[in-house]
Amino acid sequence: MAVRHDQRRAPEHAADTIAPAIQARELVKTYNARGADPVHALGGISFSVEQGTVFGLLGPNGAGKSTTVKILTTLTTPTSGTATVAGHDVLRHPDRVRRGIGVVTQGHSTAPEATGRENLLLAGRIHGLRGQDVHRRADELLGTFGLTDAANRIVKTYSGGMQRKLDVALGLMHRPAVLFLDEPTTGLDPQARAEMWAEISRLSAEEGLTILLTTHYLEEADRLASQLAIVDSGRLITTGTPEQLKSELRGDAVVAEIAPESEISSALQAIERLDGTRESTVDGRTVRARVDHGASAVPRVLAALESAGVGVASITVARPSLDDVYLRHTGRTFASAEDGGAR
Numbered sequence: 005m006a007v008r009h010d011q012r013r014a015p016e017h018a019a020d021t022i023a024p025a026i027q028a029r030e031l032v033k034t035y036n037a038r039g040a041d042p043v044h045a046l047g048g049i050s051f052s053v054e055q056g057t058v059f060g061l062l063g064p065n066g067a068g069k070s071t072t073v074k075i076l077t078t079l080t081t082p083t084s085g086t087a088t089v090a091g092h093d094v095l096r097h098p099d100r101v102r103r104g105i106g107v108v109t110q111g112h113s114t115a116p117e118a119t120g121r122e123n124l125l126l127a128g129r130i131h132g133l134r135g136q137d138v139h140r141r142a143d144e145l146l147g148t149f150g151l152t153d154a155a156n157r158i159v160k161t162y163s164g165g166m167q168r169k170l171d172v173a174l175g176l177m178h179r180p181a182v183l184f185l186d187e188p189t190t191g192l193d194p195q196a197r198a199e200m201w202a203e204i205s206r207l208s209a210e211e212g213l214t215i216l217l218t219t220h221y222l223e224e225a226d227r228l229a230s231q232l233a234i235v236d237s238g239r240l241i242t243t244g245t246p247e248q249l250k251s252e253l254r255g256d257a258v259v260a261e262i263a264p265e266s267e268i269s270s271a272l273q274a275i276e277r278l279d280g281t282r283e284s285t286v287d288g289r290t291v292r293a294r295v296d297h298g299a300s301a302v303p304r305v306l307a308a309l310e311s312a313g314v315g316v317a318s319i320t321v322a323r324p325s326l327d328d329v330y331l332r333h334t335g336r337t338f339a340s341a342e343d344g345g346a347r
């Protein structure tokens with residue numbers, strides 16, 4: 005498709021003049037259901053996605069990821085703000101946006117009683133592919149996703165991983181410039197997840213596809229996204245490459261799980277009093293703090309807890325993770341945000 009070929013032929017020195025594949029400007033979305041309080045799903049989100057990259061929108065359940073995707077894919081309109089996608093304004097030219105994008109939503113978009121090949125042929129025809137073209141494209145994608153042997157089986161006999169691959173293949177039939185993947189690996193087993201990760205990386209690296217994926221898996225965001233935006237309660241709290249975001253946190257995390265018979269407040273005080281510890285927080289029976297050299301800090305932390313009469317069930321030290329980035333910006337761990345919802 006034209007946008008992709010232009011992008012791949014572009015000389016490297018012109019990279020900074022290439023328009024972003026996605027530009028979201030101050031997106032606000034308030035849902036006003038009759039008889040219910042308004043829900044402020046997005047409170048003014050702006051970001052831009054360079055062509056040919058994987059952009060990750062990471063946030064806990066209810067953060068506003070799907071709403072952002074719905075606006076960018078023209079499935080809903082923003083209350084205010086606007087966006088351009090694949091070179092077109094989502095409000096002024098939604099039909100042009102739709103022609104330039106592929107969308108893989110959270111549910112399956114396949115017809116379960118039809119075969120994999122039939123599903124692909126139908127999707128291709130809906131997008132205007134005809135004759136040999138549609139058959140060639142379907143065969144190409146069946147091969148790419150390792151589904152050739154299953155092509156003539158009905159989809160309801162596919163495993164979860166195979167169905168997800170077919171969902172992505174459907175989104176690619178018309179060779180879009182930008183692919184939206186909403187939670188692409190939710191519900192997949194570890195092997196199917198790893199295969200999907202490999203395929204997403206390949207599509208971006210080898211085919212120059214721009215991919216926006218939403219996820220609530222920290223590891224997925226860390227592995228796949230060349231650029232990441234962390235969203236929380238409808239706001240964008242930080243952006244950067246996963247490495248940049250993690251390197252903003254100096255030092256390692258020491259995480260101590262306090263024995264049930266000990267006071268968590270005594271543990272926190274003992275850790276806070278130690279030289280070189282900072283950003284200490286409590287989550288249930290766990291105290292965590294940031295220290296400069298994790299391995300050498302552990303004996304000092306243990307000694308301080310012991311002299312405060314605090315029992316320790318376990319202690320670990322970890323390099324900065326995206327969970328630490330999230331904690332730094334929101335004051336709570338990602339897991340607790342997932343448990344409690346975003347608002």
Ligand SMILES: Nc1ncnc2c1ncn2[C@@H]1O[C@H](COP(=O)(O)OP(=O)(O)OP(=O)(O)O)[C@@H](O)[C@H]1O
Nearest residue numbers: 035037043045063064065066067068069070071072
């Ligand atoms: N149609 C709707 N009507 C009312 N509220 C909605 C609607 N769609 C979403 N919301 C609310 O808007 C907020 C953001 O939801 P959204 O689905 O965008 O979050 P998310 O980050 O994608 O979460 P998830 O991973 O659970 O899909 C949530 O509070 C949600 O309950």
